[in-house]
Amino acid sequence: MTRTGTGTGLTLAAALLACGAASADPEEGAYRSPEAFGEALFFDVNLSKPRTQACATCHDPGHAFTDPRPTLAGRAVSLGADGQSLGDRNAPTAAYARFSPPFGQRADGTYVGGQFHDGRAAGLAEQAAGPPLNPIEMGLADVDEAAARILENPRYDATLSALY
Numbered sequence: 001m002t003r004t005g006t007g008t009g010l011t012l013a014a015a016l017l018a019c020g021a022a023s024a025d026p027e028e029g030a031y032r033s034p035e036a037f038g039e040a041l042f043f044d045v046n047l048s049k050p051r052t053q054a055c056a057t058c059h060d061p062g063h064a065f066t067d068p069r070p071t072l073a074g075r076a077v078s079l080g081a082d083g084q085s086l087g088d089r090n091a092p093t094a095a096y097a098r099f100s101p102p103f104g105q106r107a108d109g110t111y112v113g114g115q116f117h118d119g120r121a122a123g124l125a126e127q128a129a130g131p132p133l134n135p136i137e138m139g140l141a142d143v144d145e146a147a148a149r150i151l152e153n154p155r156y157d158a159t160l161s162a163l164y
């Protein structure tokens, strides 16, 4: 690489670093983007009744967003937040879920899209509302308890006012 090329590379790297620093999420206060807020929620164990289980517990980013944990039923199913309940199925990867079209039937009769193995949730919003309230998953009592768990976190509270 020529001297000029290296110089250009360094300038570009410096610019990218500066840009990264500027857009990095703050340590406190509102999250800056819906994506950063969503990531925080995805990893938050406080959204489960005993505060032991996050979305990421069953959809582990280190295992392609699937559930690597062994259970009494092997890895056929996922383990609930109480450490005992067994789900009906194991967690599929959640990595590509946003690319699934809405649930529907093609002209040739085949079913496509939707969320979950049986397409029972039409889209991501309906899907994400499921696990926190499922008694054999995260186990919160109702929507009010889910809302209370979110609002108890000052950063989430600030984010809701700032972004929505």
Ligand code: HEC
Binding pocket: 042, 053, 054, 055, 056, 057, 058, 059, 078, 079, 080, 081, 087, 089, 090, 091, 092, 093, 094, 096, 097, 100, 114, 115, 116, 117, 118, 127, 128, 131, 132, 136, 137, 138
């Ligand atoms: C207890 C383990 C567990 C937890 C916690 C959990 N999931 Fe899942 N997830 C599953 C299982 C099992 C399925 C498949 C269920 C089915 O098809 O009936 C699933 C399915 C999904 C799907 C559908 C993927 C597809 O292609 O159809 C998405 C998206 C998803 N989960 C996201 C989340 C989010 C977001 C959270 C947190 C709010 C969450 N999950 C919490 C176990 C879990």
